Amino acid sequence: HTGILESYHNLVLKYASKRISFGYEAFQSRCLLAAIDHNRHVAREVAHKVSNREVKFHRKYNKSSAQWTVSKVKVEKDYVYIPELMKRALYARVHDTAITRRTELAQNPSHPSHIADTIAPVPPPPTKELVDRQRSRTESAPV
Secondary structure, eight states: OOHHHHHHHHHHHHHSOTTSOOOHHHHHHHHHHHHHHHHHHTTOOBOBOTTTOOBOEEEEEETTTTEEEEEEOBOOOOOTTHHHHHHHHHHHHHTOOSOOOOOOOOOOTTOGGGSOSOOOSSOOOOHHHHHHHHHHHHHSSOO
C-alpha cells in the first residue's frame, strides 16, 4: 500500500515546495524536517468524538471515480519537539562562521491556499451515509 509513502511525499512538498527554488543545503534541511515530522506523527491514534467517543470520519471526493469516500480522522499532530530543534538550530547558527543569505517571497495570488475547499462538483452526502456504505461494501465482500 502506498498511502504512507504518498503522505510522506506530501509532507516533503509542504516543507520544500516545487514553486520555490532552494539551495542544496536548504532543500536538504527541509527534507530532513519533513522526515522528522512524518516519523513523529505516522503512528497517531484515531480521533474520537468528545460527546460519545465514536470514531471521527472525514469525507473525501474522488474525481476519477466521481464517488465520495470516508476515512478515519487521526488525532491532531503535536510539535513538542520543535523548541528543542529551534534551540539547536539557533546554537548552530550563532556558532556558524559562514555567511548566510536570506530572501523573502510574497505569497502569489494564485497560491493553492486560495483554491476552493473541495474539487467535487456536488455537495458531500452525510458522513454517516458514507460510513454505512463503506461498512456494507467491506462486510459483504467474499473472503
